[in-house]
Amino acid sequence: MPIKVAAGIDIGGTNTKFGLVDRQGNTLTSDKLKTAQFADQNFAQYMEAIHESIDSLLKNYTSPLELIGLGFGAPNGNFHTGTIEYAPNLPWKDIHSIKQEMQKHYDLPIIVTNDANAAALGEMKFGGAKKMKDFVMLTLGTGLGSGIIANGQLIYGHDGFAGEIGHSSFILDGRQCNCGNKGCFEAYVSSIGILHTAREMIDNYDGQTKLASIDSKELSVKHIHYAAKEGDQLAIEIFKNTGRSLGIKMAEIVSYLSPEAIFLFGGITKAWDFLYPHIEGELNQRVMKVFKNKVKVLASELSEQNAAILGASALVW
Numbered sequence: 001m002p003i004k005v006a007a008g009i010d011i012g013g014t015n016t017k018f019g020l021v022d023r024q025g026n027t028l029t030s031d032k033l034k035t036a037q038f039a040d041q042n043f044a045q046y047m048e049a050i051h052e053s054i055d056s057l058l059k060n061y062t063s064p065l066e067l068i069g070l071g072f073g074a075p076n077g078n079f080h081t082g083t084i085e086y087a088p089n090l091p092w093k094d095i096h097s098i099k100q101e102m103q104k105h106y107d108l109p110i111i112v113t114n115d116a117n118a119a120a121l122g123e124m125k126f127g128g129a130k131k132m133k134d135f136v137m138l139t140l141g142t143g144l145g146s147g148i149i150a151n152g153q154l155i156y157g158h159d160g161f162a163g164e165i166g167h168s169s170f171i172l173d174g175r176q177c178n179c180g181n182k183g184c185f186e187a188y189v190s191s192i193g194i195l196h197t198a199r200e201m202i203d204n205y206d207g208q209t210k211l212a213s214i215d216s217k218e219l220s221v222k223h224i225h226y227a228a229k230e231g232d233q234l235a236i237e238i239f240k241n242t243g244r245s246l247g248i249k250m251a252e253i254v255s256y257l258s259p260e261a262i263f264l265f266g267g268i269t270k271a272w273d274f275l276y277p278h279i280e281g282e283l284n285q286r287v288m289k290v291f292k293n294k295v296k297v298l299a300s301e302l303s304e305q306n307a308a309i310l311g312a313s314a315l316v317w
């Protein structure tokens with residue numbers, strides 16, 4: 001009997017990662033392509049290359065495998081239409097159909113959604129949300145993505161793009177955001193946003209901080225975390241600021257959705273001890289009495305390496 005597997009494909013601006021995942025959430029085999037390598041080719045050629053790579057994973061695995069479907073996590077992926085639409089970080093602009101291209105090769109379910117939605121499904125299927133029906137996933141990377149699960153279902157919304165919490169407003173007349181708007185949450189809480197805040201705080205700081213000696217273009221969240229661990233007060237303040245900002249936005253999320261938990265995913269969760277007390281403090285101070293001390297704030301249980309592939313495969317499973 002061949003082992004049944006779903007293909008999980010994570011389309012990112014830098015890499016396209018893909019793997020074959022069994023029903024228990026084991027990634028049996030995986031590989032990646034450099035997305036930018038296809039920049040001067042058309043979208044159909046890029047899809048063809050993904051198809052060929054998946055085929056070779058299937059053929060070269062040590063035991064026989066049976067592919068049951070393909071799940072794609074992609075920036076601005078539309079679940080309803082199977083397309084990616086105006087993705088800012090990909091070489092192909094406008095609207096392109098993953099579903100149409102892949103149907104040339106497979107007579108199987110082909111499911112598309114954005115990467116944060118895929119991460120939420122991955123958490124529900126294989127991670128810390130296995131028994132939950134109402135939770136929200138916030139993915140902190142270059143930007144801030146989110147996926148909303150309500151009544152056990154991922155919320156896609158009328159147009160297929162529901163759950164853009166990163167582009168909900170945070171500060172009146174605030175920082176310029178990549179989406180064209182000003183003051184979006186993502187402009188403050190994402191790696192780019194946190195570093196923007198950090199540079200401002202370093203410039204205005206009167207005390208001694210190790211962070212002042214790092215070239216501001218080189219500064220990373222990792223640097224801030226190292227400094228915080230060594231007791232650098234400004235680094236600790238930067239995480240406090242980020243944690244409070246997350247708590248404020250989470251209180252808003254709770255008032256809309258009353259989730260059981262809010263998950264955080266991304267490298268930032270390594271600084272959990274510096275963030276969590278401020279997230280929780282701000283959240284519980286701001287929510288209505290009926291929600292106080294009820295909503296769990298948790299770090300994702302999916303490993304950063306595999307989460308995108310697992311999440312995309314969970315679309316099929």
Ligand SMILES: [Zn+2]
Pocket residue numbers: 166167177178179180181184186
């Ligand atoms: Zn925005």
